Amino acid sequence: MxxxxxxxxxxxxxxxxxxxxxxxxxxxxxxxxxxxxxxxxHALRLPVDAYTTENEVIILASVPGVKPEDVEITIEGDTLTIRGEMVAPPENVNYVMQERGYGRFGRTLTLNVPVQADKANAEFENGVLTLTIPKAEAIRPRSIKVTAK
Known part of the structure; x- marks a missing residue:
């Protein structure tokens, strides 16, 4: 040895x-x-990623084990709020380790661009909530073709 x-x-x-x-x-x-x-x-902080594309604002939130119907998403003006609750684990067991959070969670974000809230789309896949919100038509980039005389 x-x-x-x-x-x-x-x-x-x-x-x-x-x-x-x-x-x-x-x-x-x-x-x-x-x-x-x-x-x-148990004060849970909902982890999110947010980015923009040319036409949309995309928000990704990790919500493992949460049913889609148990998540509440609201957009008021330029404020986006995501709320829900992660179900508590069994209490009648002796834990060796307990690291996963549970209880109510929420996250409020200020969107810095005008959006079309009525056309927003939310999808769940593998514990990740993907929220796609189209940008308002007025702020989308437009190409202007230059012509010669």
């Missing part, structure tokens, strides 16, 4: 002050771990 001698590095496991402060603030204010009544509060 071969033995490997590794050089000791005192800074290998050190955390930068910035990382420590980020973690402290995130756990204290962004994701509060305890509700005022002492019960565990």
């Amino acid at each position: 071969a033995r490997v001698i590794a050089r000791w590095d005192p800074f290998r496991d050190a955390v930068t002050l910035r990382d420590a402060m980020d973690r402290l603030l995130e756990e204290s204010f962004v994701r509060p771990a305890w509700a005022g009544n002492g019960e565990r509060e």
Whole structure:
């Protein structure tokens, strides 16, 4: 059996002050771990990707295990809101590990372009919600042909 001698590095496991402060603030204010009544509060932050194409705004949201009818999507002016609830796991078991979040979730985004909310389309596939919202006709790029005289 071969033995490997590794050089000791005192800074290998050190955390930068910035990382420590980020973690402290995130756990204290962004994701509060305890509700005022002492019960565990699961504040879920819905992860999303958003991008635009020439004619549309596309929003992708990870919602594994959620039924399409349990997701509420609203567009009011330039504000998009996605809400729902991930079902709680069984309580009468002894967990060895429990990392998946559950409970109510929501995300509100401000769309920075005018859209046609009445023509929006939402689809589920493999736990990913894809929301396609056409841009308003007034802001779509138009090609203007140049002619010579």
